[in-house]
Every structure is written in structure tokens, then in C-alpha cells.
Amino acid sequence: MVVTDAYSPGEPTRFPILPERGRLSWFELVLLLICIGLAVANIPSSLRDVILLSFLFGGLALAWNIAGGYAGLISFGHAAFFGVGSYTSTILLVHYGITPWIGIWIGGAIAGLFGAVLALICARLRGPFFILSTLAFAEVVRIGALNWSSLTGGPEGLSIMPMPDPGSMVFASKATYAWLMLGYLVAVYAITKALESSRFGYYLFAIRDNEDAASAAGVNPLLGRTLAMALSAALTGVGGSLFAQYFLYLDPTYVISPELSFQFALLPAVGGLGTAIGPVLGSFLITPLSELLRSYFGNSAAGLHLVIYSLALVVVMLYFPSGLSGALSKLARWRPFS
Amino acid sequence: MSTLGQLIISGVLVGGIYALMSIGLTLIFGVLRIVNFAHGEFLMIAMYGAWAITRLLGLNPYIAAIAIVPAMFLFGAIVYRLIISPALDKPHLVVVFATMALSIFIQNAALMIMTADLLDVPPIFGRSLTIGPIYIKVELLLGFIITIFCTVGLQWMIRTTYLGKAIRATVQDGEAAMLMGIPVPRIFLITFAVGSALVGLAACVMMPLFSVFPTVGLNFVLIAFVIVVLGGMGSIEGALLGGICVGVVQSLSSYYVAPAFGQLFFFVLFLLVMIFRPNGLLGQKGAATVGMNE
Numbered sequence: 001m002v003v004t005d006a007y008s009p010g011e012p013t014r015f016p017i018l019p020e021r022g023r024l025s026w027f028e029l030v031l032l033l034i035c036i037g038l039a040v041a042n043i044p045s046s047l048r049d050v051i052l053l054s055f056l057f058g059g060l061a062l063a064w065n066i067a068g069g070y071a072g073l074i075s076f077g078h079a080a081f082f083g084v085g086s087y088t089s090t091i092l093l094v095h096y097g098i099t100p101w102i103g104i105w106i107g108g109a110i111a112g113l114f115g116a117v118l119a120l121i122c123a124r125l126r127g128p129f130f131i132l133s134t135l136a137f138a139e140v141v142r143i144g145a146l147n148w149s150s151l152t153g154g155p156e157g158l159s160i161m162p163m164p165d166p167g168s169m170v171f172a173s174k175a176t177y178a179w180l181m182l183g184y185l186v187a188v189y190a191i192t193k194a195l196e197s198s199r200f201g202y203y204l205f206a207i208r209d210n211e212d213a214a215s216a217a218g219v220n221p222l223l224g225r226t227l228a229m230a231l232s233a234a235l236t237g238v239g240g241s242l243f244a245q246y247f248l249y250l251d252p253t254y255v256i257s258p259e260l261s262f263q264f265a266l267l268p269a270v271g272g273l274g275t276a277i278g279p280v281l282g283s284f285l286i287t288p289l290s291e292l293l294r295s296y297f298g299n300s301a302a303g304l305h306l307v308i309y310s311l312a313l314v315v316v317m318l319y320f321p322s323g324l325s326g327a328l329s330k331l332a333r334w335r336p337f338s
Numbered sequence: 339m340s341t342l343g344q345l346i347i348s349g350v351l352v353g354g355i356y357a358l359m360s361i362g363l364t365l366i367f368g369v370l371r372i373v374n375f376a377h378g379e380f381l382m383i384a385m386y387g388a389w390a391i392t393r394l395l396g397l398n399p400y401i402a403a404i405a406i407v408p409a410m411f412l413f414g415a416i417v418y419r420l421i422i423s424p425a426l427d428k429p430h431l432v433v434v435f436a437t438m439a440l441s442i443f444i445q446n447a448a449l450m451i452m453t454a455d456l457l458d459v460p461p462i463f464g465r466s467l468t469i470g471p472i473y474i475k476v477e478l479l480l481g482f483i484i485t486i487f488c489t490v491g492l493q494w495m496i497r498t499t500y501l502g503k504a505i506r507a508t509v510q511d512g513e514a515a516m517l518m519g520i521p522v523p524r525i526f527l528i529t530f531a532v533g534s535a536l537v538g539l540a541a542c543v544m545m546p547l548f549s550v551f552p553t554v555g556l557n558f559v560l561i562a563f564v565i566v567v568l569g570g571m572g573s574i575e576g577a578l579l580g581g582i583c584v585g586v587v588q589s590l591s592s593y594y595v596a597p598a599f600g601q602l603f604f605f606v607l608f609l610l611v612m613i614f615r616p617n618g619l620l621g622q623k624g625a626a627t628v629g630m631n632e
Contacts, residue, residue, distance in 0.1 A: 074434065121609060124616050128373035131434065132563055133612050135556075136605040143602050258556070262442055269435055303446035310443035317435045318424050 018332040019277040019325070022197030027328075028277065032186070039178040046295070048174045052246070054287040055181035056239060059188040061267035061279030063235035066192065067115075068265060069274035070201065071228035072208030077118070077134030078236050078264040080141040081111040083256035085237025086244040090158050091151060093168060100169040104241035111237025112230040114141070119229035123222055135258065142256035152252065160248040169245045177246050184242055185280070188235050192276045204228050208274075236264070259306060266309055270316050272325030281324040286312075340471040345589045347472055353585020354482035355547070357578045359540035360562040360569075361488065362533035368572020369509055369529040372422065372430075375437040377562060378555025379444035380534055384410050384541030385550040386452060392459045392545065399459060400480070403542035407535045414534025418527050426526075441555070448552040456549040481543040488536065489578050496574075505529060509572070560608045567611060 016025045038051050060082070067073040088110050089103030098106075122133045145152045152158065164172035171177055195201040206214035207224045215221050244250055254260065271282025286309065293305045316323060363377050374380075384406050391402035421440060425433045463476040496502035507515040508525045516522045548554070565584055569576025588603060 074431070076438065121613055125612055127430070128375070128434065129563070129567070129612060129616065131375075131438075132560065133609060136560055136608045139556075139605045140602060140609070143605075259442075262438075265435075265438075273431075303449040306442055306446040307450065310439040310446070313439035314421060314436050314443070317432050317439065318421070318428075321428055321432050 050288045050291045052178045052181050055185045057287045058280045058283035059185040060239045061283050062188040064264040065268040065279045067229050067232035071204040075134040076261045077138030079256045079260040080138035081233035081236040082240035085111040085240030089241035090244045107241045108234040108238040112234030115233025116226050116230040119226040145252045157251040272323030275325040278325035344472050349586035349589030351478035351482045353582035354485040357581025358485040360565040360577045362536035363562050364566045364577045366533040372433045376441035378559030379441045380537045382555040384538040388542045388545040399542045399545040406538045410538030411531045411535040414531040418530040456551045458549040477546045557604045560604045564611050
């Protein structure tokens with residue numbers, strides 16, 4: 001397990017410069033201010049897209065990281081939860097006229113339920129078999145969504161009326177969406193930070209690092225894994241609903257695709273698994289890069305961004321297994337003049 | 339009754355071909371104790387290779403094996419050198435992410451170069467064999483025979499040759515093997531390359547039966563993992579047994595349960611085996627949990 005937490009004893013400063021487990025730091029505050037600046041600044045619409053998606057995917061990467069980084073449940077099936085969340089809120093809005101302000105919570109809850117089911121299915125599995133089961137689970141959900149046409153619209157997908165109306169969470173200005181996505185990112189970040197210093201968080205670290213020792217010490221591994229997966233899935237589902245409200249169109253071949261699952265795992269892996277700041281940095285680095293590639297090459301090179309991603313991931317994994325946040329904490333320990 | 343017989347016979351034969359595809363995976367797992375997530379993509383590359391040789395040179399896929407098998411051996415060796423070997427001494431997650439990324443890389447590179455179209459080769463044998471009321475596709479029978487030859491040959495190699503003994507010693511205790519003068523890194527390299535070459539052979543056998551497209555690997559890799567778990571990690575006869583079981587179940591379920599279920603078959607089967615039989619048919623303890631806790 002890649003653990004990149006730089007705990008330096010003997011420094012009583014309450015407000016460290018660089019991120020540490022369970023404490024807020026100047027780095028995070030400055031980053032938050034920059035994000036707020038980006039949300040309010042008057043910038044061109046295409047750039048706004050990039051910023052907004054970086055926020056959204058930052059939140060999604062953090063949600064993945066709760067299962068993958070903290071509890072050691074590496075999932076390549078999180079697109080299933082993303083899809084369940086986005087479909088739930090959209091179906092509630094389109095078929096039943098229920099506002100997404102309520103729908104996203106229902107979507108999150110159902111996604112969380114799916115997460116718990118997946119964790120129970122995989123109760124006895126570890127390592128490669130766990131990972132493959134998450135993949136297979138997401139494929140089952142995808143094929144299910146494709147074939148249940150009366151509810152999900154099948155291959156044609158679902159559309160939300162593009163009529164600006166705050167009641168149905170459709171806004172005219174992208175700035176509003178930027179605030180929404182930033183709110184999501186900050187909320188998931190706060191949950192992650194709270195988790196890091198909570199008793200439940202320590203249970204998860206214990207289960208991840210040594211399950212036998214954890215259960216000998218009275219931690220219930222199955223319960224911990226199930227709750228961690230459910231929490232992660234629920235937060236991913238909420239992100240999916242927000243995604244649906246922004247794009248106003250759901251296509252089952254995208255929202256429940258293995259590519260998307262891979263992306264959720266990639267961002268924390270590049271940024272640093274099992275840290276709070278890692279997934280955010282990963283998203284801020286990779287999401288703009290991917291949008292840039294997409295707008296530059298368009299559809300002429302389908303799959304090119306994934307080719308580049310996967311190469312980047314191989315290099316990061318082999319040479320910088322602790323990711324960007326690991327580089328950051330190395331920087332913190334760097335004493336050039338001593 | 340003859341329908342049932344027909345279904346079982348074709349299930350057994352298809353299962354044999356699935357087994358051939360899984361032997362490489364089980365071999366690599368048994369020796370290196372790592373899982374190659376890009377296994378299905380190795381199969382996909384080799385299938386494209388077999389397709390290209392068949393289409394461009396007008397040869398048949400079985401003859402293409404003469405070129406594909408050594409090419410895949412070399413490819414496996416290169417992947418081992420570039421990705422697997424540097425990851426071996428790192429935390430286990432590194433191998434997982436690195437081979438996963440390799441699989442996505444190959445998949446999307448194939449998508450860019452070959453597009454998402456389904457490609458296949460024209461039928462090789464005009465008609466099926468008939469034994470009483472039962473029809474047997476010649477391609478299936480040939481594939482099954484090749485599988486049996488490979489299984490027996492590989493068993494013989496592992497039992498009697500020096501290389502085989504060195505491999506078994508490495509499996510039993512890598513450090514002791516190293517002290518006895520067995521070049522363990524070289525054994526790893528050869529095993530990985532042989533595993534890849536076997537996938538190349540499987541691809542040539544499968545090309546006349548299945549279409550190839552960039553994501554074909556995902557379906558087959560799940561089957562391969564089911565077979566490896568059912569038969570027991572690292573066991574070659576086990577893979578044959580597991581393959582035949584999977585083949586028969588697939589053939590019966592697609593006829594009796596629902597043909598539309600076919601699309602879901604691989605995934606549901608995988609999940610069911612993982613829930614109910616994670617330790618394999620013969621109950622090898624910890625088969626499905628191994629690979630991360632070391």
C-alpha cells in the first residue's frame with residue numbers, strides 16, 4: 001500500500017504549511033482561495049468548462065479515494081455508482097417531476113446501497129479478484145441500464161429540458177455551475193478530512209494495512225469495508241447527479257463506461273493514494289490536460305486521451321508511486337541549507 | 339436428448355479453447371505471483387495479428403501461429419522488462435495499476451489504429467463433422483486437440499526438463515532457488531514470455547471462431563480468471579477442467595436459460611463464481627484472496 005503521509009513529530013505548529021493527515025494547512029487554504037477566484041473571475045466559457053470539470057472530477061476522485069485509498073478497496077467499477085446517481089436524479093426529474101435538489105440525495109442513497117451490495121458480494125475477495133469483480137459489477141449495471149429502456153431510455157439515453165430554472169437545478173450561467181461543483185469538491189474534501197482524524201478513519205487504515213491485526217483488535221473488517229464502499233459510492237452518485245444537471249444528457253455508454261471507472265481511479269493514483277490533497281491535485285493536473293486534448297484532436301482520435309493517461313499512469317506508478325502529494329511531502333522535508 | 343448431447347459436446351470443445359487462453363494466465367500467476375490485467379489485451383493483439391496474416395497474406399490462422407507465437411513470446415519479454423520487472427519489488431498495488439494501465443493503453447491504441455469495427459476471417463472448413471446425430475465444428479475440434487497437446491506438453495516440460503524443475507523450485511521457494519544457483523529473474527522472464535506465447539497460440543485458434551475488436555479482451559479475461567479460480571491458481575490441469583466446466587455451462591445456459599443472457603453471461607458467471615466458489619472447484623484455500631497480502 002502506498003502511504004504518503006508525512007507525519008513529523010515535534011512540531012507543535014497548529015497550522016502547517018503543507019497538507020498533513022487530519023489537519024488543515026496553509027497550502028489547502030491558498031488552494032481554496034485560488035479555486036474561489038477561478039469560480040468568480042470573468043473568464044471565457046470554454047475555459048470555464050475546464051475549471052468546472054476539474055472541480056467535479058476532483059470531488060469524484062476524492063470519493064473514489066475513500067474506498068480505494070483509505071480502505072484499500074481498489075475499484076474499477078465506480079462508474080456504476082456514478083451512473084446510478086445520475087440516472088436516479090434524472091429519472092425522478094424527467095418521469096416524476098421531482099426536483100434534483102431532492103433527487104441528488106436519493107440518487108446518492110441508492111448509489112450507496114449499490115456500493116454496500118458490491119462490498120458484500122466481494123466480502124471474501126482481495127486483490128485482483130476484488131478489482132475484477134468491481135469491473136464485472138459495473139458491466140452488469142451498464143447492460144442493465146441499456147436494456148431497461150422504459151426507465152432509462154436505453155441506448156438513446158435521457159435528456160433534461162435545457163430550460164434555465166433554479167427549481168430543477170438548470171442554470172443559464174456557467175458561473176453558477178462552477179459554484180455548485182466547487183461546493184461539491186469542498187464538501188467531499190471536508191468529509192475526507194473529517195474521516196482522516198475520526199475513529200472510523202483509523203479503523204479503515206487498520207483494515208487496509210493489516211486485516212488480521214485489525215480484527216484481532218476488535219475492528220469488524222466486513223462492516224468497515226462495507227461502510228467505506230457505501231460512503232464512497234454515495235458521494236460518487238451525488239457527483240453523477242451534478243454531472244447530469246450540467247450536461248443535461250445521459251448516455252449509458254459514457255456514464256457507466258469502464259473508461260470513466262478508470263478515470264476515477266487514475267486521478268487519485270496520479271495525485272497520491274490515501275491522501276486528501278492527492279486526488280484534488282490529480283484532477284487539477286489531468287482534467288485540464290484531457291479537455292485540452294479532446295478539444296484539440298476532437299473526435300478524429302477517439303481514445304487518444306486514454307492512451308496518454310495510461311502511459312502517464314505507468315510512468316507515475318513505476319517511478320513516483322506516491323504521486324504528486326508524495327512529491328509535495330518530499331518537498332516539505334527538503335532542507336537545502338542544512 | 340441429441341440436443342443435450344450436442345450442447346455438451348460443443349461446450350466441452352469451446353471450454354478447451356477457453357482453457358488454452360487461461361493457461362498462460364495461470365502459469366504467470368503460479369510462478370510470479372502477479373496477475374497480468376493486460377492478459378485479455380495480449381489476446382486481442384495476437385488476434386489482430388492472426389487476422390492481418392490471414393487477410394493480407396491469404397494464409398489460414400493456424401499457419402499464422404508460426405509467426406504469432408514467437409512474436410508474442412518477444413512481446414511478453416519486452417513487457418516484462420519494461421513494466422513487470424521494475425514493479426516486482428514495489429508494493430503490490432504498483433503491478434495492479436501498471437498492468438491495468440497497460441491494458442487500457444493497448445485497448446485504446448487498438449481503437450485508434452483499427453477502429454471499433456468487428457473483424458473476422460472467412461470460414462476455413464466448409465462443413466462440419468457428423469457423428470450420428472451430432473455435428474462438430476472442425477475448428478472447435480482442432481482447437482481442442484491443440485489444447486490437449488499444449489497441456490500435456492507443458493506438463494511434461496515442467497515435470498522433466500531442467501527449466502521445468504527450475505520453475506518448480508522457484509515456485510516452492512524463490513530465495514532458496516536463488517541460493518541454489520537458479521537465475522530467478524530469468525525464470526520469471528521466461529515464464530512471462532511463455533505465458534504470452536500461449537495466449538498468442540490461443541488467439542490463432544480462436545480467430546476462426548470469434549470476431550476481434552478492441553474490447554474483446556475484457557470478456558475473455560473474465561472467463562480466463564473464472565477458469566483460473568475454478569481450477570486452482572497455477573494448476574494447468576485445473577485450467578483444463580475449469581475451462582470445460584465454463585464451456586458446458588455457457589453452452590447449456592445460452593440454450594435453456596435465455597439467448598439474450600449471452601451478453602451478460604461472462605460478467606454474471608464471474609460474480610457468481612466469486613460469491614460462491616472463490617476457492618475453486620477443489621477448494622484450494624485462499625485462491626481468490628492471494629495476490630495482495632504478501
